[in-house]
Amino acid sequence: xxxxxxxxxxxxxxxxxxxxxxxxxxxxxxxxxxxxxxxxxxxxxxxxxxxxxxxxxxxxxxxxxxxxxxxxxxxxxxxxxxxxxxxxxxxxxxxxxxxxxxxxxxxxxxxxxxxxxxxxxxxxxxxxxxxxxxxxxxxxxxxxxxxxxxxxxxxxxxxxxxxxxxxxxxxxxxxxxxxxxxxxxxxxxxxxxxxxxxxxxxxxxxxxxxxxxxxxxxxxxxxxxxxxxxxxxxxxxxxxxxxxxxxxxxxxxxxxxxxxxxxxxxxxxxxxxxxxxxxxxxx
Amino acid sequence: xxxxxxxxxxxxxxxxxxxxxxxxxxxxxxxxxxxxxxxxxxxxxxxxxxxxxxxxxxxxxxxxxxxxxxxxxxxxxxxxxxxxxxxxxxxxxxxxxxxxxxxxxxxxxxxxxxxxxxxxxxxxxxxxxxxxxxxxxxxxxxxxxxxxxxxxxxxxxxxxxxxxxxxxxxxxxxxxxxxxxxxxxxxxxxxxxxxxxxxxxxxxxxxxxxxxxxxxxxxxxxxxxxxxxxxxxxxxxxxxxxxxxxxxxxxxx
Amino acid sequence: xxxxxxxxxxxxxxxxxxxxxxxxxxxxxxxxxxxxxxxxxxxxxxxxxxxxxxxxxxxxxxxxxxxxxxxxxxxxxxxxxxxxxxxxxxxxxxxxxxxxxxxxxxxxxxxxxxxxxxxxxxxxxxxxxxxxxxxxxxxxxxxxxxxxxxxxxxxxxxxxxxxxxxxxxxxxxxxxxxxxxxxxxxxxxxxxxxxxxxxxxxxxxxxxxxxxxxxxxxxxxxxxxxxxxxxxxxxxxxxxxxxxxxxxxxxxxxxxxxxxxxxxxxxxxxxxxxxxxxxxxxxxxxxxxxxxxxxxxxxxxxxxxxxxxxxxxxxxxxxxxxxxxxxxxxxxxxxxxxxxxxxxxxxxxxxxxxxxxxxxxxxxxxxxxxxxxxxxxxxxxxxxxxxxxxxxxxxxxxxxxxxxxxxxx
Numbered sequence: 001x002x003x004x005x006x007x008x009x010x011x012x013x014x015x016x017x018x019x020x021x022x023x024x025x026x027x028x029x030x031x032x033x034x035x036x037x038x039x040x041x042x043x044x045x046x047x048x049x050x051x052x053x054x055x056x057x058x059x060x061x062x063x064x065x066x067x068x069x070x071x072x073x074x075x076x077x078x079x080x081x082x083x084x085x086x087x088x089x090x091x092x093x094x095x096x097x098x099x100x101x102x103x104x105x106x107x108x109x110x111x112x113x114x115x116x117x118x119x120x121x122x123x124x125x126x127x128x129x130x131x132x133x134x135x136x137x138x139x140x141x142x143x144x145x146x147x148x149x150x151x152x153x154x155x156x157x158x159x160x161x162x163x164x165x166x167x168x169x170x171x172x173x174x175x176x177x178x179x180x181x182x183x184x185x186x187x188x189x190x191x192x193x194x195x196x197x198x199x200x201x202x203x204x205x206x207x208x209x210x211x212x213x214x215x216x217x218x219x220x221x222x223x224x225x226x227x228x229x230x231x232x233x234x235x236x237x238x239x240x241x242x243x244x245x246x247x248x249x250x251x252x253x254x255x256x257x258x259x260x261x262x263x264x265x266x267x268x269x270x271x272x273x274x275x276x277x278x279x280x281x282x283x
Numbered sequence: 284x285x286x287x288x289x290x291x292x293x294x295x296x297x298x299x300x301x302x303x304x305x306x307x308x309x310x311x312x313x314x315x316x317x318x319x320x321x322x323x324x325x326x327x328x329x330x331x332x333x334x335x336x337x338x339x340x341x342x343x344x345x346x347x348x349x350x351x352x353x354x355x356x357x358x359x360x361x362x363x364x365x366x367x368x369x370x371x372x373x374x375x376x377x378x379x380x381x382x383x384x385x386x387x388x389x390x391x392x393x394x395x396x397x398x399x400x401x402x403x404x405x406x407x408x409x410x411x412x413x414x415x416x417x418x419x420x421x422x423x424x425x426x427x428x429x430x431x432x433x434x435x436x437x438x439x440x441x442x443x444x445x446x447x448x449x450x451x452x453x454x455x456x457x458x459x460x461x462x463x464x465x466x467x468x469x470x471x472x473x474x475x476x477x478x479x480x481x482x483x484x485x486x487x488x489x490x491x492x493x494x495x496x497x498x499x500x501x502x503x504x505x506x507x508x509x510x511x512x513x514x515x516x517x518x519x520x521x522x523x524x525x526x527x528x529x530x531x532x533x534x535x536x
Numbered sequence: 537x538x539x540x541x542x543x544x545x546x547x548x549x550x551x552x553x554x555x556x557x558x559x560x561x562x563x564x565x566x567x568x569x570x571x572x573x574x575x576x577x578x579x580x581x582x583x584x585x586x587x588x589x590x591x592x593x594x595x596x597x598x599x600x601x602x603x604x605x606x607x608x609x610x611x612x613x614x615x616x617x618x619x620x621x622x623x624x625x626x627x628x629x630x631x632x633x634x635x636x637x638x639x640x641x642x643x644x645x646x647x648x649x650x651x652x653x654x655x656x657x658x659x660x661x662x663x664x665x666x667x668x669x670x671x672x673x674x675x676x677x678x679x680x681x682x683x684x685x686x687x688x689x690x691x692x693x694x695x696x697x698x699x700x701x702x703x704x705x706x707x708x709x710x711x712x713x714x715x716x717x718x719x720x721x722x723x724x725x726x727x728x729x730x731x732x733x734x735x736x737x738x739x740x741x742x743x744x745x746x747x748x749x750x751x752x753x754x755x756x757x758x759x760x761x762x763x764x765x766x767x768x769x770x771x772x773x774x775x776x777x778x779x780x781x782x783x784x785x786x787x788x789x790x791x792x793x794x795x796x797x798x799x800x801x802x803x804x805x806x807x808x809x810x811x812x813x814x815x816x817x818x819x820x821x822x823x824x825x826x827x828x829x830x831x832x833x834x835x836x837x838x839x840x841x842x843x844x845x846x847x848x849x850x851x852x853x854x855x856x857x858x859x860x861x862x863x864x865x866x867x868x869x870x871x872x873x874x875x876x877x878x879x880x881x882x883x884x885x886x887x888x889x890x891x892x893x894x895x896x897x898x899x900x901x902x903x904x905x906x907x908x909x910x911x912x913x914x915x916x917x918x919x920x921x922x923x924x925x926x927x928x929x930x931x932x933x934x935x936x937x938x939x940x941x942x943x944x945x
Contacts (some may be wrong), residue, residue, distance in 0.1 A: 113577025209767030
């Protein structure tokens with residue numbers, strides 16, 4: 001029983017990180033119909049910058065903040081480049097190119113050794129949990145994911161921006177017909193996404209090693225989560241992340257040889273019954 | 284000053300002219316009907332006027348300004364509104380939120396207000412109140428909190444009407460506002476159209492000749508992208524050439 | 537007239553003599569296959585460094601001929617490795633290819649080896665079990681180790697130090713199968729048993745479910761993870777407060793110099809088996825270590841050492857055949873005679889064209905201001921078959937998830 005509880009906890013704490021990674025990805029797709037292939041690159045960039053700042057200053061919090069802000073700024077530049085190109089497909093291809101550029105730049109600056117960001121002091125002592133000492137940091141990540149998720153929910157449901165975003169996800173051309181400057185909204189979405197993804201990179205990089213190649217691993221996870229939950233749906237990302245996290249956790253513990261198969265199998269079953277994903281809407 | 288003025292406007296797709304050398308002046312407060320058979324270029328002309336499509340040649344003036352190269356949302360900001368032939372709403376938003384955005388958009392576009400991205404401010408309360416008024420105008424006040432995706436076809440048409448007139452419209456263009464409606468719903472929309480204040484200029488594409496002729500003061504007939512006739516509803520309905528190209532002897536019901 | 541003909545012939549002879557040194561000066565073209573992008577990018581860079589460090593020592597001149605290097609990136613993809621190898625040999629006319637780096641790439645190259653009878657491939661790092669075993673190719677030689685080769689002694693070492701029940705954690709592909717397999721082969725032979733085996737895909741990021749699932753009654757963990765996987769695993773072990781609960785034994789790639797640089801004191805005291813080490817009393821090693829250190833700012837690691845070794849052995853082969861590796865028969869005979877006393881180990885080939893080499897049991901220690909692998913025990917001149925009979929050995933199944941195995945009850 002304890003084992004099941006622990007694996008369940010492993011699953012949802014992992015899901016927390018997956019959700020943070022996937023939420024920005026789905027947001028960009030939702031309003032812009034662009035599959036942001038540089039999403040994974042945003043993640044490792046955030047992680048690398050946080051790594052350097054943490055190493056220089058020893059202060060984890062400032063590392064996370066600098067990492068997130070830098071990636072937000074990068075995302076702003078990416079957005080400017082993307083806006084020069086017309087059409088969702090060329091834009092997607094452009095983001096792939098940018099992903100490779102960022103990846104190579106990271107390799108040039110930080111080299112190819114896998115890294116982790118130094119851990120903050122406040123989570124250094126594991127807590128006793130279900131007959132085990134459980135890393136405080138994983139609970140912290142879960143908490144952070146809840147805050148991010150809650151913040152996003154509030155933003156989407158209760159603010160003006162949220163209404164515009166939801167409207168843009170529904171019917172983009174109509175927003176212009178109502179006089180809304182959707183381009184500016186896109187820019188904002190990119191910056192927000194950059195911030196959240198940079199933050200997930202910095203936080204995730206504290207307990208999951210990253211290096212060259214991690215960018216596309218992260219992109220794959222984001223895609224699986226988002227496709228399962230429904231492209232463009234924040235709630236879908238949360239649900240997708242939970243399923244991926246829990247399936248992955250139990251799979252790895254009990255049938256580890258087929259863990260990936262199990263995960264992809266779940267995805268295929270979901271898509272067989274709901275091609276648009278669990279909470280996605282039909283196009 | 285004409286509300287809308289088109290000078291030699293053409294729109295070509297490849298080698299095919301969808302709109303050809305159209306000259307048209309619409310005066311303030313006028314009710315103008317645009318008719319023609321399928322594929323005559325009516326909706327293309329609408330899209331060129333709104334800026335959704337870029338014209339191949341010609342110039343467009345709105346309220347005296349040259350808007351030929353102006354973005355859609357900026358044309359909206361100076362008072363242009365339209366509805367779409369295919370239903371266009373934000374399906375996952377409530378009726379109230381749909382109307383709210385229709386009110387917010389033009390205000391922001393005119394620089395009267397900025398996006399308030401953090402929270403819903405007092406100003407938004409005013410907009411929501413205004414949204415409620417509009418909802419009453421289009422008989423949807425009971426559905427205010429309903430997601431628009433759940434509305435019936437007729438209710439959707441009412442809401443689209445509401446979006447178009449929600450705030451300070453000067454020129455409203457309706458693209459087949461009664462298509463696919465039941466007779467009762469149709470009557471309701473026609474009444475709404477008729478009851479629009481006189482200082483709103485109205486441009487109407489309508490397949491239903493009875494509706495088109497009953498609302499319009501002047502009718503323009505478009506055929507293969509060209510204007511072939513302009514006249515009063517009476518003149519048009521009696522014109523043999525129009526009957527030939529468009530009516531084909533039977534009135535489309 | 538006749539005089540002119542004679543003069544003409546003399547001139548020709550003289551000219552051709554002048555031309556001969558020019559012919560001898562034709563460069564020896566050597567291809568390098570390494571992984572310069574993706575998850576193994578750092579290993580590939582180390583590898584290329586190793587080749588360059590070796591040739592710099594002789595100023596890119598061997599047996600009087602200049603050396604020209606052609607370097608290709610395989611991205612750790614077997615099909616790409618074959619394509620790039622083909623390009624090096626057919627397009628760039630390389631007579632020697634050093635590489636490839638990863639296990640599956642080595643097997644793919646072996647499969648296509650018959651395509652290239654006039655080139656010799658010196659497998660510099662790929663550690664797939666069957667590269668020089670169960671059927672060999674005349675043009676495939678390996679200076680690197682077979683996956684199990686350095687692990688036989690580690691299995692014995694672990695048993696000798698009182699460990700009986702092992703948990704193995706490895707990435708799910710050929711190299712870790714052989715790596716885990718070699719360890720288990722001797723460990724089980726001695727009387728140890730397997731408490732649990734975990735296989736994870738390359739690039740696995742979250743190990744929480746494995747860490748919390750590991751049987752409590754096991755006494756040691758054998759790790760065959762590389763790159764970011766091993767860092768994630770050890771970081772998370774640390775966060776779970778599990779470091780020290782089990783003795784950890786590492787594979788050659790798991791606890792290498794790169795891992796030590798990143799992990800620091802978390803890996804203190806971990807024992808691993810490798811054909812490389814971080815500290816050995818030899819002038820050649822000290823010099824290589826220093827030159828690498830000047831280049832990259834950390835101790836020289838396994839992959840740099842492996843490619844360095846391959847390049848040095850190739851040079852001995854070239855010298856042994858009079859500077860003409862294009863003459864494949866002579867060159868391969870020369871390779872067979874090579875007795876190389878390298879930076880850390882003596883090397884010579886067995887009849888399967890696989891190098892025999894020293895294996896080190898290393899322990900992570902803080903030496904000369906850095907975390908380094910220090911030797912606690914050396915096994916000399918280890919064969920790819922350990923002390924098993926080669927014929928009997930090759931009759932056993934290839935290593936897999938399930939072989940060898942002996943579950944603890």
